[in-house]
Amino acid sequence: MGSVTKEDVESTLTAKLQPAHLTVVDTSGGCGASFDIEIASASFEGKRLLERHRLVNTALTEELKQIHALSISKALTPQQWQDQHPSTE
Amino acid sequence: MAGLVDSLAMPALSCRVPSSYVPSPSSSSSCLTLRQFPQFSGNVLKYRSGFSAIACSSSRIRFSLAGGKNPQTLVSRASSAFGPSHSSTGALTPEVKESLNKFLGEHKVVLFMKGNRMFPQCGFSNTVVQILNSMNVPYETVNILEDDGLRQGLKEYSNWPTFPQLYIDGEFFGGCDITLEAFQNGQLKEVLEKAMCS
Known part of the structure; x- marks a missing residue:
């Protein structure tokens, strides 16, 4: 019954959503596991933000049983990610 | 910005109790338990705005407005629409579902x-x-900490694991992240205006 780690979240999202970009930050401050996620995935093409968040929530169903607070600060398509970060590609 | 998942923790532990009247969402490390908030001992607490909060000795905390012109708040009216508390089964009972359908149809x-x-x-x-305050629209709030059956049922009803949950025109709009983004890009205003005109 270990708690969810940043690596658990990363590997689950990588396996299920094949992200072009993924940043997971553990933001828990004593309340239990809490994460902030930035993700860019081709799975998000043609989907509204609500549907994108649902995809992430669904992918993390198991982890969410233990995660206290989940923040999805960015859920972009790979193209949107490149548009926002032109210098890094 | 996010919704809070409230899976196994007790209500009082699963949410930051604001140490001031308006808590800052950015103070993410301020996780207070009842014990760390010594004023919560069944006493009536006075706040800046003149209302008082009554903390029950049970694991649940109930707040009520007192001293105002209208002691029956929107919140308490809204909550009572869902009837008595259900046990914490995690399932969306037909009663809760029906109450939600009705309530969301009315507001x-x-x-x-x-x-x-x-x-x-x-x-x-x-x-x-x-x-929502800044949008100048009438809205109802329902305190899910007051009804665990509602709290568990809503996760299923909305297919959304966290709170807060915002409904506009009977439809699930989103949690905190989505509402914030829609507020910033103007979509929230559009959706609200459309809802108000419908």
């Missing part, structure tokens, strides 16, 4: 949150309250 903008608009008990819930 255009509903925020299911931790605490109420006068005393949000969670930074994320507070963020959405502040956004």
Whole structure:
């Protein structure tokens, strides 16, 4: 019954959503596991933000049983990610 | 910005109790338990705005407005619409589902949150309250901490694991992240205007 780690979240999202970009930050401050996620995935093409968040929530169903607070600060398509970060590609 | 998942923790532990009247969503490390908040000992607490909060000795905290012109708040009216508390089974019972259908059919903008608009008990819930206040639209809030059956049922009803949950025109709009983004890019205003005109 270990708690969810940043690596658990990363590997689950990588396996299920094949992200072009993924940043997971553990933001828990004593309340239990809490994460902030930035993700860019081709799975998000043609989907509204609500549907994108649902995809992430669904992918993390198991982890969410233990995660206290989940923040999805960015859920972009790979193209949107490149548009926002032109210098890094 | 996010919704809070409230899976196994006790209500009082699973949400930051704001240490001031309006908590800051950014103070993510301020996790207070009842014990760390010594004023919560069944006493009537006075707040800046003149209302008082009554903390029950049970694991649940109930807040009520007192001394105002209208002691029956929107919150308490909204909550009572769902009837007595159900046990914490995690299932969406037909009763809860029907109550939600009815309630959401009667109110255009509903925020299911931790605490109420006068005393949000969670930074994320507070963020959405502040956004809605700034939009100048009438809205109802329902304190999901007061009814665990509702709280568990709503996760299923909305297919959304966290709170707050915002409904506009009977439809699930989003949690804190989505509402904040829609507020910033103007979509929230559009959706609300459309809802108000319908």
